[in-house]
Amino acid sequence: MQTLQELTRQAQALANGEHVPLSADEQEAARVLNICNGCRYCEGFCAVFPAMTRRLEFGKADVNYLANLCHNCGACLHSCQYAPPHSFAISIPQTMAAVRGQTYQEYSWPRPLGKLYRRNGLTLTLAAFAALSLFLILAVGLGGQGWDALWGAVDFGGNFYNLFPHNLMVGLFAPVFLFSLVALAMGVRQFWxxxxxxxxxxxxxxxxxxxxxxxxxxxKYLDGGHGAGCNNEDDAFTLARRRCHHFTFYGFMLCFAATALGTVYHYLFGWSAPYDLPSIPKILGAAGGTLMIIGTAGLWRLHTRRHPEHVLAQQKAMDRGFIALLFIIAATGIILWLTRGTPALALMLCLHLAAVMTFFLTMPYSKFAHGFYRSAALLRHNTEKRLPNPVGLGSE
Structure with missing residues (x-):
């Protein structure tokens, strides 16, 4: 693991256009990219290959850029004549995944917290969720209303703010959420x-x-370059990964929109939660939670069946931890809504808030970050391809 001083020197060298030594993973990526640059059979599969043909050499910034441009669809692996067991052992999905994982660590902010990427797996996610759930349950049980609040002996009138006041929840969640946003923004800013x-x-x-x-x-780049989808467990094309990602992403965005609109209702119009159907926040939240459950359940199934050359063994835990956490958030949110008028309200609220807090705490150092780095790489790619090819190699 590189020290903070080494990473700082590398960042300064990159900014000055100086040569920066490559890590072992980056050296392997440069080797693979040089071989691919001489073959170009996969040029139409995704943005990585036309971007690659604009280069004769692959320095640290090039490798990091191309690794985050890769969507890990797997199409190139199953079409490659040099894939294992060939002696060249070309595996773009695994090679790029290794560099992406290194990218997240090196660009994390604050830098020392980059180690969390290596530890932020399924076990840590579930342990953090369990610990925060226990903390909130104890807070309720030892609070003014006592343990009766958890056993349904206290009537909250279906309003969870009678258990955790609105200002208390804002005070708990807002600082963590703002820190996570700043941490992500700082890392992506330096990467850009x-x-x-x-x-x-x-x-x-x-x-x-x-x-x-x-x-x-x-x-777009989960379509395998031809619209039939990408590969998952074998060389058959499928749109399942793309659809499950869409369910998860748009479900998450609907839930975020429901929360944002609820904030507007509360502070601008004085309309306090909880909201019932057919209110817009409730419609958005219910639809978003349902989509997230479907999407994350599908992603989990697909991930457990993925071809071993598509993923790095050491990153499986991080990927599955993130999928599991999103599923728990959506499931506890839906159950909380369905049980709001029952004795289960207090317990379900503790579980849901613990899941959301776990997400906020781990957000800058989990798989969630990949969407921001990939978006930055796509933005740079779509800028670059509008420029004259500097080396006269290939075309879009």
């Missing part, structure tokens, strides 16, 4: 600065920004 010289430092034109947004929202 480092990869910008790779593409000439050209300002982002509006058409490039629009196309990048479309690519992100549609998950």
């Amino acid at each position: 600065r480092d990869i910008t010289p790779v593409t000439g430092g050209t300002p982002v034109p509006p058409p490039a920004a629009a196309e990048a947004a479309h690519n992100v929202l549609s998950l």
